[in-house]
Amino acid sequence: MRKQDSSSWQVVLLLTLLVCSVSSRGQGLLDVLNESEEPVTVPVSATFKDTRIVNVQSNETPGSGVLHFVIAHRFGTLSSGAYDLWGLDNAQMRMGLDYGLTDRFAIGVARNTYQKNLRGQCQGPCLEAVDGPQGLSIFLVMVFGDDGQRIEGITRVFPLLLHASLELRSPGDFDTKVQRATELGSGAFVCPPKFCRGYG
């Protein structure tokens, strides 16, 4: 009785091994391909959907050979009441043309209602966020001119606007890291009150 038991276990074991080896053989070639690939780092793309975020430049550029026409409005204050349609009446307009010389470098010119300014700008990356096997990466874009001039205090001294977003990455799944970077980035770009006062 005991002998029969052990032999039937052997059969089960043999079958299990057979099934395992068959299924691993089915995955084989794709696994070999994956093993032969070296992990690569690719630049994080599309952190923002547009080249402008509210009143400032985002880290995005139009892309090589693309001419990007942007009309942006900056309205008055809500507290101006019904007579000014809560700020909608006194809109200031900015019309801008950006051109992507390469995928990451762009030049542009913009006309602003405020002080009837015509201003040029150029934009390029200093450091780029990458998606790959490392823990921390920093994203830094330089924008010269244009809006840089309009922010009181800072830009009188430095006519250069640095856009930075810091990505804090923990080792693990890349998807969640990219997501976190995007959230951090938009917080850094949209929220600072300095960008929202001082002109208009």
Place this chain on the structure above:
Amino acid sequence: MSVMNAQRYMGHSGMVHFHSQTLMEDIEATLTDMTGIMDAVDGSFAFQVKMRSFSFAKALMQEHFNEDYIESDQFPKASFQGQIVGWSESLGDGETHVVRAEGVFWCHGIEQRRTIEGSLKKADDGWEISCRFPVELEEHDIDVPGWATYLISPTIDVDVQIKLTQQ
């Protein structure tokens, strides 16, 4: 094992080109870093591409492809793994043969059993493989919003070319 490996052919610079045509817009993209492997003992093979490698004429098309349609962060790769039907030694006679391959096409996280026709030629230093096949967006759960159906064809034509050399 070493005998089996001796019959393995690999390539790392395969070309994939796809084309979507509608009345309003032609969309094309190409990549040149497809990886492939074939076992010349039984005609089994696997090909794989990284979706982020596709390069488009317009930067915005590429962004939409990666962000909205193929969702490259979530589904970074597409692959086709299968077997050449009726594999025999005589396919390696240096002529171009039209063959059929059966296997699983994996794209946008959805697998489909496919039979794909292609051509196969044994060169001095490896195998030259090319094929062309359609991909139905619906079969792979790639959603195109109503307004974009004028711009994106529901069927995408895919061209593949690769050279595999002996390992």
